[in-house]
Structures are given as C-alpha cells and as structure tokens.
Amino acid sequence: xxxxxxxxxxxxxxxxxxxxxxxxxxxxxxxxxxxxxxxxxxxxxxxxxxxxxxxxxxxxxxxxxxxxxxxxxxxxxxxxxxxxxxxxxxxxxxxxxxxxxxxxxxxxxxxxxxxxxxxxxxxxxxxxxxxxxxxxxxxxxxxxxxxxxxxxxxxxxxxxxxxxxxxxxxxxxxxxxxxxxxxxxxxxxxxxxxxxxxxxxxxxxxxxxxxxxxxxxxxxxxxxxxxxxxxxxxxxxxxxxxxxxxxxxxxxxxxxxxxxxxxxxxxxxxxxxxxxxxxxxxxx
Amino acid sequence: xxxxxxxxxxxxxxxxxxxxxxxxxxxxxxxxxxxxxxxxxxxxxxxxxxxxxxxxxxxxxxxxxxxxxxxxxxxxxxxxxxxxxxxxxxxxxxxxxxxxxxxxxxxxxxxxxxxxxxxxxxxxxxxxxxxxxxxxxxxxxxxxxxxxxxxxxxxxxxxxxxxxxxxxxxxxxxxxxxxxxxxxxxxxxxxxxxxxxxxxxxxxxxxxxxxxxxxxxxxxxxxxxxxxxxxxxxxxxxx
Numbered sequence: 001x002x003x004x005x006x007x008x009x010x011x012x013x014x015x016x017x018x019x020x021x022x023x024x025x026x027x028x029x030x031x032x033x034x035x036x037x038x039x040x041x042x043x044x045x046x047x048x049x050x051x052x053x054x055x056x057x058x059x060x061x062x063x064x065x066x067x068x069x070x071x072x073x074x075x076x077x078x079x080x081x082x083x084x085x086x087x088x089x090x091x092x093x094x095x096x097x098x099x100x101x102x103x104x105x106x107x108x109x110x111x112x113x114x115x116x117x118x119x120x121x122x123x124x125x126x127x128x129x130x131x132x133x134x135x136x137x138x139x140x141x142x143x144x145x146x147x148x149x150x151x152x153x154x155x156x157x158x159x160x161x162x163x164x165x166x167x168x169x170x171x172x173x174x175x176x177x178x179x180x181x182x183x184x185x186x187x188x189x190x191x192x193x194x195x196x197x198x199x200x201x202x203x204x205x206x207x208x209x210x211x212x213x214x215x216x217x218x219x220x221x222x223x224x225x226x227x228x229x230x231x232x233x234x235x236x237x238x239x240x241x242x243x244x245x246x247x248x249x250x251x252x253x254x255x256x257x258x259x260x261x262x263x264x265x266x267x268x269x270x271x272x273x274x275x276x277x278x279x280x281x282x283x284x
Numbered sequence: 285x286x287x288x289x290x291x292x293x294x295x296x297x298x299x300x301x302x303x304x305x306x307x308x309x310x311x312x313x314x315x316x317x318x319x320x321x322x323x324x325x326x327x328x329x330x331x332x333x334x335x336x337x338x339x340x341x342x343x344x345x346x347x348x349x350x351x352x353x354x355x356x357x358x359x360x361x362x363x364x365x366x367x368x369x370x371x372x373x374x375x376x377x378x379x380x381x382x383x384x385x386x387x388x389x390x391x392x393x394x395x396x397x398x399x400x401x402x403x404x405x406x407x408x409x410x411x412x413x414x415x416x417x418x419x420x421x422x423x424x425x426x427x428x429x430x431x432x433x434x435x436x437x438x439x440x441x442x443x444x445x446x447x448x449x450x451x452x453x454x455x456x457x458x459x460x461x462x463x464x465x466x467x468x469x470x471x472x473x474x475x476x477x478x479x480x481x482x483x484x485x486x487x488x489x490x491x492x493x494x495x496x497x498x499x500x501x502x503x504x505x506x507x508x509x510x511x512x513x514x515x516x517x518x519x520x521x522x523x
Contacts, residue, residue: 167371170365227413
C-alpha cells in the first residue's frame with residue numbers, strides 16, 4: 001500500500017498528470033450535461049456523427065500544417081452540427097441516414113487525406129491517436145489546458161443559462177412553438193454546445209469513443225432518477241467520478257486513457273441497472 | 285360575447301395540395317367549440333394554422349381583443365419521446381411558464397406560484413414530485429392541461445384530449461374541461477367523439493373529406509342533415 005501511495009505521489013509531482021486530471025474531469029463534466037437531452041431527443045447518434053466529422057476536420061488541419069487545429073476543427077464541427085439538426089427536421093433525407101452518411105463520409109475522407117499527405121512518418125499511429133485519444137491527454141501543454149478550461153466554462157455557462165429552455169424544448173417542442181417560444185433557436189444552441197463538447201472531448205477519448213462519454217452517464221442516471229434535474233446532476237457526478245477513476249487506473253495500470261474511462265462508465269451503467277431492479281421492486 | 289378568433293374562407297394544405305377548404309367559423313369568449321372530422325380531414329393542419337405554426341394557403345385567421353399568437357394554450361397529443369421522459373410533474377407544469385420568461389434564465393416567484401395554483405386547480409398537487417412517466421394516462425393529461433393553463437388562461441386548444449384513456453378517465457377529463465369552460469376559459473377541442481362533442485360543446489365545426497360541412501351551435505348541428513347522418517352512424521356503431 002505504501003508503495004502505491006509513493007507511486008501516486010511521484011506521478012502527481014509531474015505537471016502533465018495534473019493537466020490530464022483537470023482536463024479530463026472538465027471534459028467529463030461538460031459531456032455529461034447535454035447527454036440527457038441528446039438521449040431523450042433521440043439524438044444519441046449525433047455525437048457519433050459529429051465526432052467523425054471532427055476527425056475529418058482534424059486531418060484537414062494536419063495537412064494545412066496548422067499548429068493549433070482548433071481553428072479548423074471547431075468551425076467545421078459546429079457547421080455540421082447545425083446541418084445535421086436541420087436535416088433531421090426537414091426529413092427529406094431521413095435524420096439517421098443523414099448522420100450515417102456524413103459521419104462515415106468524413107471518416108473515409110479524413111483517413112484518405114492522412115494517407116495521401118502524411119504529416120509524420122507514422123500514419124497509422126496518428127490515425128490511432130485521433131480515433132482513440134490514446135496518450136495525447138498526457139502530452140498536454142499549458143495552453144491546451146487553458147483553452148480547455150475556457151471552453152468548459154463557455155459550455156457550463158451556456159447550459160446553466162438555457163437549462164429551463166433546454167428542458168422545455170426537449171420535453172415538448174410543439175407546445176413551446178405554439179406558445180411562442182423560439183424552439184428552433186434553442187435546438188440550434190443545443191447543437192452548437194454539442195459540437196463544442198465533441199471538439200473538447202476529442203483530446204480525452206478520441207473521436208470514436210466520444211459518444212460513450214456523452215451517453216453512458218445519462219443512461220445510468222436515467223435508470224435511477226425520476227426528475228430531469230436529478231438526472232442531470234447524477235449524470236454529471238457519475239461522469240466526473242468515472243473519468244477520475246479511469247484516469248487513475250490508466251496511469252497506474254498503463255492502459256489507454258480513453259477506453260479505460262469508457263469501460264468504467266460501462267461498469268457503472270450495469271451497476272445502476274442492477275440497482276434499478278431493486279428500487280423498482282420496492283415501489284411496486 | 286367578445287369575438288376571439290375568426291376564420292374566413294380558410295384553405296389549408298401542404299406544399300400545394302389542398303387538405304381542406306372553405307373553413308369559416310368564429311370563436312367567442314366562453315365558447316366551447318368542438319372540431320369534428322375523420323382522420324385526414326385536415327384537423328391537425330387546422331390546429332397548426334390556429335396556433336400560428338403553419339400559415340394557411342388562403343383566407344384569413346384573425347385574432348381579436350388581446351389575443352396574440354402564443355395566447356392559445358395547447359394540449360398536444362402525446363409524443364413517443366414523452367413516454368419514458370424522466371421529469372417530475374412540477375418541472376413539466378412549470379415549463380408552461382417558460383414563454384413568460386423571454387431570455388431570463390430562471391423562473392420568478394409569481395411564475396412558480398402560478399404553477400402551484402394551477403396544479404391545485406386541477407387537483408394534481410399531490411402528484412407534484414412524482415415522475416411523469418409513472419402516471420396513468422388520465423393523470424398525464426391533467427399535467428399537460430396544467431402546463432397549457434400556465435401558458436395561457438383565455439383559450440385552450442385541445443387535440444384529442446381523451447385518446448387512449450379508459451372510459452372513467454375519459455369522463456373525468458370531459459368534466460374537467462367543462463368545469464374550466466364554466467370558469468370562463470374558451471375551449472377549442474379536436475375530437476372524433478360525436479357523442480361527447482354534442483353533449484359538452486356549445487358549438488360544432490364539422491370538416492368533411494375536403495371541405496367544411498357544418499358550423500353552428502350544437503343544437504342546430506343535431507337538427508342538421510350532417511348531424512343526423514353522423515348521429516345515426518354513431519348509434520349504428522354503438523348499437
């Protein structure tokens with residue numbers, strides 16, 4: 001045990017471990033907030049679609065040789081989020097078909113570009129990093145951490161500011177439109193915040209696993225809690241705890257950060273499922 | 285009685301296809317109008333036009349007095365999303381006050397009080413902390429009705445409010461709506477329940493396959509040819 005504590009102490013003497021922890025917890029918190037809304041609106045897959053778009057955008061940024069790819073990735077992802085949401089409403093192309101189309105398309109184009117114009121000698125290593133996040137969270141620089149903190153504050157502030165609107169629009173869009181609330185504007189805000197979260201989370205878990213970070217805490221919380229507010233709070237707590245546990249485990253056991261966090265989320269989901277069986281039996 | 289809504293020769297449709305034409309009626313304060321019509325007769329399109337969600341193809345819909353778009357409380361049909369939505373009754377009723385907030389990110393004391401009063405008025409105060417998805421169909425409709433009343437007190441537009449309810453809950457719902465009407469709330473209800481419409485409503489608007497068949501008081505409707513045909517068919521179906 002003393003060995004364990006000493007090892008932990010040693011790790012925390014390195015700033016990059018602190019950076020990883022701060023960034024990881026912030027991202028986990030942000031991604032869980034909108035998860036409930038996305039799951040309830042049947043938009044779970046939008047996260048997945050957008051993350052693939054972000055992957056494609058990252059490839060483009062890499063080729064253009066930009067030092068900070070955020071300038072390319074963020075606008076492209078935001079625009080795609082808006083487009084995806086609009087197609088979902090107009091229903092000319094089916095919503096989920098549109099998402100599948102854009103996400104797979106972006107993935108293919110991104111991988112193709114990375115191969116045609118390799119920015120480093122190790123293309124498959126680059127691809128793997130972008131898809132699964134692997135070690136990039138442990139190589140964060142101070143500026144990355146600051147960018148992440150600023151973006152997190154924007155996301156959390158926007159969520160708190162629009163909390164009641166997001167709830168109302170999620171529960172019943174038509175009623176709100178009839179009552180003169182600009183539901184489309186709030187849908188747009190939801191889409192833009194989602195895009196922000198995805199770009200943020202790419203560093204932590206990579207673009208393939210982002211959906212898990214968004215959806216699992218929300219689904220876990222929905223097993224046990226019965227009001228919107230308690231579900232959101234629980235989902236935020238679950239997400240932050242899982243991220244913390246995941247980061248520690250990965251540092252100690254040398255497992256990849258992103259997938260460790262997601263596995264922790266999955267375990268918690270099953271625990272909550274079991275718990276919900278007991279509580280349901282009690283109420284019946 | 286002061287007129288609140290007048291439709292003049294309104295034609296409804298989607299992208300060039302006419303669904304219903306010649307819609308001509310008016311609603312005055314304290315009326316209980318029931319809109320009858322078979323499925324596909326343009327009832328839901330008419331609702332959207334009345335709510336200002338979708339413009340009519342031609343004709344005019346005029347709002348009188350202090351009625352504006354958004355002053356009509358709407359009880360929509362339940363959506364799939366709501367079936368397993370984790371939300372407490374209080375959260376849902378309170379969301380009816382959201383249109384009053386504008387850009388303000390929180391609810392004021394008066395708005396919270398309005399939500400509490402409305403829940404008391406509809407007898408659902410003891411359900412306030414319960415989860416919406418665990419309620420019975422009748423209780424869920426009461427919750428949505430309370431939300432509509434928080435949004436607007438003068439006119440309520442109810443879209444098939446008793447669909448999917450058991451007979452006892454249907455009766456309770458109709459009585460509750462009548463009670464609100466007696467308190468001075470104008471009711472516009474879309475339905476295909478002929479018996480209940482003629483029993484509770486003061487006015488009937490009957491839309492046929494492509495155009496309006498009847499508009500007038502419920503008593504006149506029962507005496508009219510359209511009403512007679514419909515009433516005989518209802519008797520035949522039920523007998």
